[in-house]
Amino acid sequence: MKYITLIFTLVFILSSCVKKVDNSTAQYFNLSDVKLLDSEFKNAQLQDIAYLMALDPDRLLAPFLREAGLETKAESYPNWENTGLDGHIGGHYLTALSLMYASTGNTEMKERLDDMISELKRCQDANGNGYIGGVPGGQTAWDEIKVGDIRAGGFSLNGKWVPLYNIHKTYAGLRDAWLYAHNETAKQMLIAMTDWMLDLVSGLSDEQIQDMLRSEHGGLNETFADVAEITGDEKYLVLAKRFSHHEILDPLIGHHDELNGKHANTQIPKVIGYQRIAELGGDSAWSDAALYFWDEVVNGRSVAIGGNSVREHFHPKHDFSEMISSVEGPETCNSYNMLKLTKMLYPTFGNNSKFIDYYEKTLYNHILASLNPDNGGLVYFTPMRPNHYRVYSQPETSFWCCVGSGIENPGKYGEMIYAYTDKSLYVNLFIPSVLNWEAKNTEVVLETKFPDEDKVFLTINPGEKTEFELHLRYPSWVEEGALKVLVNGSETKYQVSENGYAVVNREWEKGDKVELVLPMKITTEQLEDGSNNYAFNYGPIVLAAKTGTEDLKGLYADASRMGHVAHGKMIPLKDRPVIVAPADNLPSMLDKKDSDKLAFKLSGLYPEKYENGLELLPFYRIHESRYNIYWSQATDEQLNDMIRQVEEEEKARIALDAITVDKVESGEQQPESDHFVKFERSRTGYANDYHYRETSDFFSYNLKNQDKKGRFLHLKYFDSAYPRSAEILVNNKPAGTIKLNNGDEDAILEKIIPIPDSEVAKQELVFKVQASDKNASMQLIEVRLLTKNEIQ
Structure with missing residues (x-):
């Protein structure tokens, strides 16, 4: 998306003069002050309530009870909940119940929350030191850390799978149970658990804590800052600052x-914490760093739906090619956290509507789109790859991070619709809802069929005549001078504020009607790297096409560690639909269909199977189907060259994928953790757009030899200018040797190694790299298990 500066400053309407409007800092209403009316957001909220009720609290509590030495009432859930990240969903569940109770007043949410808190209090009491957690064997790791024995990596801390990240969910859940559901016990438990952390790190130096923070730790700095505000005790703010990772913070302060x-998503929660600390500690440099990060991610690293990352990692801003080729596109957790950061930055930086523009884009096109409207299933990756599909969670099988944040999202749909100051009401989002503005004794009813229609209707109902400024967001997607405001049926002049709002000031009476007309049009959004890939928007809504329902393998995820990835057949990119037209003509290729619902026909497509065109709908309304969001564009002259280039690029990769049984991208957090990585004296790195892992001792992955078809290992690694050597073992049986010296550090090598005959019939193969002769191993980029040697 292109960076949106103050484009509204010079907007004129009806020949009125533009005056600067006082823009004092806006505040947010309580969730309980905003109730959703019938809409797709309301439906998603109802589906989420059903999903929350389908989860068994006793199974979510099992890891906490087990680690506290108490008898469990049910077995733990599977998936991430019993393979090392035990208990993380329990923390998310506390937050989800709290938010939903605040938003809806649903008493079942409150009853479940209170019962969960009661059981967790038993765990805290049994532990006897303030700690609550489901980290398997966590006490051993905490004991080691307390005496300064710290062994940290991106996804591992003292041999445990991101234990700090895990317990952050518990911290956040307790905080939200107090802030949103007013559970006093949760507040006291939160403080006691924070005191436990204070004691844990009391003997550690700042350098040791920074070493520990190399392991993913969620937003612990944010929650510790929240405890400082809740208690008024400065010591917790000091703790929050100590838990702020300077490896990320310092470059951001310097605008690098x-x-x-x-x-x-390891980085975004850290930045949320920087901003929270700045709010409480008054350090404008930290807040400026958070804004710089937001700008870099939103305006240089995001796609049309507002999401970011490929295979969970930030790719170079100049190269989005993997965004188009990979099936592991933007992760929902990232957008959840980017919206949280956006909400914090909006009042800090002058209530600027550019923050709402991004919030709206991401809320509709990623967050709402990540929930199945028929059953509440939640999405981890949203592929941008043409003709691919999403996978949905199930309450009994799926316990990924994006399930945790996903069950939270619907409970806070109302958080940004409105904001206020002493004399102003801000209308930011056009979601049907009722606001109770208690301070003004005023009800506001917002009704609309947006985005199917371009009109928004507000009914203002004060208890008695009341004067205030009504700030109606002037979206970036409405042309200058096109927005109209009618009050009680008559078109009304308005002022335009520098931060992007149409402002009407009057004395309001009960029953006053405001109509906001927001003309929308088709626009295109090019990928940030300048490649010929475009998305279509109608106003803020991303349009997409259904392209088929064949081979939707794993559409509803099982309990496997990689069940969240859409493993069905990848349609070759050479077969994707291409728009044959000059780039400037793209908007004219769409014709609006005569329908009550938003729908367009896209023409001018290649190849022949698309010659009759495709129907484009709001992406958030497309589910259980393959789809197309980004469209390649070419002129007639460019088309043949494009097809030939894509065929060459895809041919070798598709052939390799066809004989791949399992693979691990080394150095990437989730692929490695999903394959139960183990290591000693090992590190990860990133060079030439590739992640890698190396070791001066060993590292290993558990490869899944499905149907026992695996026969060969395919290794991809960097060459080396100095001596490196390693032994390759399978189930501790020697398989091959890698020796490097006097090579080109930037060169990438590949090698095929047969699996030992004694191991080929086994369903699980432990692949191990063992450094030899006191040299470091090669820098491994990827290992694949193959059915045959593709070099032959």
Whole structure:
């Protein structure tokens, strides 16, 4: 998306003079002050309530009870909940119940929340030190850390799978149970658990804590800052600052983008914490760093739906090719956290509507689109790859991070619709809802069929005549001078504020009607790298086409560690639909269909199977189907060259994928954790747009030899200018040797190694790289398990 500066400053309407409007800092209403009316957001909220009720609290509590030495009432859930990240969903569940109770008043949410808190209090009491957690064998790791024995990596801390990230969910859940559901016990538990952390790190130096923070730790700095505000005790703010990772913070303060190759959702919560600390501690440099990060991610690293990252990592801003080729596109958790950061930055930086423009784009096109409207199933990856599809969670099988954040999202759909100051009401989003503005004794009813229609209707109902300024967001997608405001049927002059709002000031009476007309049009959005890939928007809504329902393998995820990835057949990119027209003509290729619902016909497509065109709908309304969001564009002259280039690029990769049984991208957090990585004296790195892992001892992955078809290992690694050597073992049986010296550091090598005959019939193969002769191993980029040697 192109950076939106103050484009509204010079908007004129009806020949009125533009005056600067006082823009004091806006505040948000409580969730309980905003109730959703019938809409797709309301339906998603109802589906989420059903999903929350389908989860068994006793199974979510099992890891906490087990680690506290108490008898469990049910077995743990599967998937991530019993393979190392035990208990993380329990923390998310506390937040989801709290938010939903605040938003809807649903008493079942409150009853479940109170019962969960009661059981977790038993765990805290049994632990006897303030700690609550489901980290398997966590006490051993905490004991080691307390005495300074710290062994940290991106996804591992003292041999545990991101234990700090895990317990952050518990911290956040307790905080939200207090802030949104007013559970006093949760507040006291939160403080006690924070005191436990204070004691845990009391003997550690700042350098040791920074070393520990190399492991993913969620937004612990944010929650510790929240505890400082809740208690009024400065010591917790000091703790929050100590838990702020300077490897990320310091470059941001200096306005240096060093995000390439970094695990995206590890970084966003850290930045949320920087902003929270700045709010409480008054450090404008930290707040400026958060804004710089937001700008870099939103305006240089995001796609049309508002999401970011490929395979969970930030790719180079100049190269979005993997965004189009990979099936592991933007991760929903990233957008969840980017919206959280956006909400914080909006009042800090002058209530600027550019923040709402991004919030709206991402809320509709990624967050709402990530929930199945028929059953509440939640999405992890949203592929931008043409003709691919999404996978949905199930309450009994799926316990990924995006399930945790996903069950939270519908409970806070109402958080940004409105904001206020002492004399102003801001209408930011056009979602049907009722606002109770208690301070003004005023009800506001917002009704609309947006985006199917371009009109929004507000009914203002004060208890008695009341004067205030009504700030109606002037979206970036409405042309200058095109927005209209009618009050009680008559077109009304309005002022335009520098931060992007149409402002009407009057004394309001009960029953006053405001009509906002927001003309929408088709626009295109090119990928940020300048490649010929475009998305269509209608106003803020991303349009997409259904392209088929064949081979939707794993559409509803099972309990496997990689069940969240859409593993069905990848349609070759050479067969994707291409728009044959000059880039400037793209908007004219769409014709609006005569329908009550938003629908367009896209013509001018290649190849022949698309010659009759495709129907484009709002992406958030497309589910359980393959789809197309980004469209390749070519003129007649460019088309043949494009097809030939794509065929050459895809041919070798598709052939390799066809004989691949399993693979691990080394150095990437989720692929490695999904294959139960183990290591000693090992590190990950990033070079030439590739992640890698190396070791001076060993590292290993558990490869899945499905149907026992695997026969060969395919290794991809960097060459080396100095001596490197390693032994390759399978189930501790020697399989081959890698020796490097005097090579080109930038060159990428590949090698095929047969699996030992004694191991080929086994369903699980432990692939191990063992450094030899005191040299470091090669820098491994990827290992694949193949059915045959593709070199032959």
